[in-house]
Amino acid sequence: MSEQARLDALADYEVLDTPAEQSFDRLTRLATDIFDVPMSTITFIDGHRQWFKSRQGMQACETEREPAFCNVTIQHTRPLVVPDAAADERFSENPFVRGAPHIRFYAGIPLRSPAGQAVGSICAMDRKPRVFSERDTAVLAELAGLAIDLLEMQKRLRKAESGGREAPKSRVLQAGRLHFMRSAMACTIRSLSSTEASVGVIDAAAIPDRVALVIDMEGVSRLCRVSARNLGSLDLAFES
Known part of the structure; x- marks a missing residue:
């Protein structure tokens, strides 16, 4: 599986x-x-x-x-x-x-x-x-x-x-990696659109302001700017 x-x-x-x-x-x-x-x-x-x-x-x-x-x-x-x-x-x-x-x-x-x-x-x-x-x-x-x-x-x-209906999913999980300064850190993509993403990480403070996000299932790298830092997560805005 x-x-x-x-x-x-x-x-x-x-x-x-x-x-x-x-x-x-x-x-x-x-x-x-x-x-x-x-x-x-x-x-x-x-x-x-x-x-x-x-x-x-x-x-x-x-x-x-x-x-x-x-x-x-x-x-x-x-x-x-x-x-x-x-x-x-x-x-x-x-x-x-x-x-x-x-x-x-x-x-x-x-x-x-x-x-x-x-x-x-x-x-x-x-x-x-x-x-x-x-x-x-x-x-x-x-x-x-x-x-x-x-x-x-x-x-x-x-x-x-929800009245017997399937409730809308409140969370989507995808495995990914953040690449920066010749380093990589595993992350979990929690929400994703064409312009931004929210990802879970262990140490948000250790991530620089610009990173590359790779979604494991897609294998495509996207340059991002960190738009917000939260406890255990980052909001990312895509640059490309």
Whole structure:
């Protein structure tokens, strides 16, 4: 399945950057209690970041996508279980292993839409190595199913509130990159017209006033001027 189809499914849930909700927080609290771990998240992956709808034991509300364990989780059909990340060549040099939050154990289950799109994950983490049994994995998968049930219920409620009609999409998500000064930064295009775009980024202050925007699906570069800087996003005006 394509990355754009995955982002379309994520956009349909209208969950990104929404406030914390007890219904999701209960699931991460259950995960920390059941598996006796200090950290658990419900994570959604857009074009450039992992964003935590619910988190226990984590300070950050989002991080870059590329090094995220949950980014690996959504790329597999099976659960991702890492008993000791420091001894696993895939993760031993990972910045989240060598630095905060110092992950040693990770178990994650993809959150899949009914159509099979992996929009995010639910995970349990520890700062020390652990064993995770098949039963533990099955229980975590049940929590993942409950998270998807919540997302689907919220989508049905929005449809009911619109009189049974499909509500207009409030957000379009596309993966892209910003190029500047021989550097590149991943971004998520949130709105797009012939003259302007709004993009999500991790560090808006680090972006210069003029950049080139490349939408991954199109592969076309467009010169832009930054017209506004917001927390975690930029408004861009196309120059060409």
